[in-house]
Amino acid sequence: MTESLIGVRHGVLPIRCQPMPVHRQARPDAGPTSLTWPSGGRHLWPSGDSSEAQTHARGHLVYAARGVLVLHTESGTSIVPANRVAWTPAGFTHRHRAHGDTDMRIVFLPPSLARLVPGRPAVFRVSGLAREVLLALTDPRRNGHDGPGGGSGAVPAYSRTARERLLRVLVEELREADEQPLHLPHPRDDRLRSIEQILSRTPADATTLAGLGRRVGASARTLSRLLRDELGMTFYEWRTQLRVHHALVLLAEGHDTTHTAHACGWANPSGFIAAFTDLVGTTPGRYRAGG
Numbered sequence: 001m002t003e004s005l006i007g008v009r010h011g012v013l014p015i016r017c018q019p020m021p022v023h024r025q026a027r028p029d030a031g032p033t034s035l036t037w038p039s040g041g042r043h044l045w046p047s048g049d050s051s052e053a054q055t056h057a058r059g060h061l062v063y064a065a066r067g068v069l070v071l072h073t074e075s076g077t078s079i080v081p082a083n084r085v086a087w088t089p090a091g092f093t094h095r096h097r098a099h100g101d102t103d104m105r106i107v108f109l110p111p112s113l114a115r116l117v118p119g120r121p122a123v124f125r126v127s128g129l130a131r132e133v134l135l136a137l138t139d140p141r142r143n144g145h146d147g148p149g150g151g152s153g154a155v156p157a158y159s160r161t162a163r164e165r166l167l168r169v170l171v172e173e174l175r176e177a178d179e180q181p182l183h184l185p186h187p188r189d190d191r192l193r194s195i196e197q198i199l200s201r202t203p204a205d206a207t208t209l210a211g212l213g214r215r216v217g218a219s220a221r222t223l224s225r226l227l228r229d230e231l232g233m234t235f236y237e238w239r240t241q242l243r244v245h246h247a248l249v250l251l252a253e254g255h256d257t258t259h260t261a262h263a264c265g266w267a268n269p270s271g272f273i274a275a276f277t278d279l280v281g282t283t284p285g286r287y288r289a290g291g
Contacts, residue, residue: 037143039163040107045069045098047253052095059089059114060106061170063126063134067102068252070245071095073121076185079248080123081280081287084180085134087122090114094121100252105138113171123182125281130173133166181279184241187230191216191223199239203246204265209235239265244279247272248287257284 033044040060045067062071062080069080073094080086088094090111096104109117126134140146141155158166187193194216199205210220218226227233233241243264250260261272276284 035140035143035145037145038108039143040105040138042106042138042140043104045096045102045104047098047100047102050095050097053093054095055091055093056088056108057090058108058110059087059117060108061134061174062086062088062096063105063107063131063138065103065105065135067098067100067104068248069102069104070097070099070249071121072097074186075121076183077245078121078123078183079245080182081248081252083126083282084123084182085126085130085174086183087117087124087174089119089121092121099249100254105134107134107137107167107170109167109171113167116171117174118179121183123180124174124177125180127173127177130170130177133170133173137163137166137170180281181241182245184245185231187226189226189230191218192226192230195223196242199242200246203243204263206265240275241279244276247276247284248280251284251288257288260284 035042047067062069063085064080064082066082068082069086071078071080071086071088071094073088073092075092078086098104136142137158139155142157144157187196191213195212198212198215207215208220209223213220213223224235227235227238231238243266247260247264250263251257255263257273258269261269264272266272266275273283276287280287
């Protein structure tokens with residue numbers, strides 16, 4: 001059975017995702033926006049829309065051809081802007097949220113190719129070739145769909161051999177790409193989780209690690225050790241990633257660089273631009289322009 005792109009809204013987490021009723025797949029007067037087929041699918045998300053938790057029997061790649069996706073798994077949170085692709089292995093419970101009107105593409109990988117990429121969630125930079133392959137594999141017209149969300153005109157479906165060849169090219173491109181630090185792992189320790197909640201709610205909070213430690217009942221030394229042991233980061237690195245994650249969302253929602261910098265805790269835009277560029281690989285201005 002084809003895995004659905006959209007999870008169940010209430011109840012126990014499914015082992016296989018159940019199909020979403022048609023009336024919940026579309027915006028009013030917009031026609032269906034969720035198209036699925038055995039090898040993947042396409043979903044047009046209105047800004048702010050989200051899925052409930054879901055699990056797939058096959059690992060899959062998620063690509064935002066437009067907009068920004070936030071992908072949550074039990075192991076962490078990934079930000080997926082339009083120049084990145086996220087990998088979620090089989091069996092990982094996950095959910096999505098869109099920021100900005102988002103065109104999400106999904107490609108399921110067969111086990112023979114899935115074993116060539118990491119056995120944990122990861123984010124990769126998308127090369128020009130990888131982007132074109134992703135768009136080709138998720139063209140609804142080549143997967144039996146036309147009409148709203150699927151375009152128009154007859155386009156021949158890929159043969160099995162051609163699809164397998166494209167999937168191999170895609171995986172090879174990902175293996176050559178640098179893994180990006182846009183997957184933020186969740187800490188296991190309850191004290192670190194409490195700090196994560198504080199900083200996620202108020203990313204501009206400039207409280208020192210010692211000050212945060214007093215709020216959660218741990219010394220700065222203990223928290224530094226936990227961050228190093230669990231996440232492999234310093235407090236500065238962790239907070240910077242949290243802030244840049246929040247910045248990606250704000251930029252996708254249309255906020256300018258200056259507002260985003262101040263909302264995320266930078267005293268001036270230049271410091272924000274430097275940190276953002278170091279992590280994302282492009283400036284906030286170019287990112288907002290789609291570059």
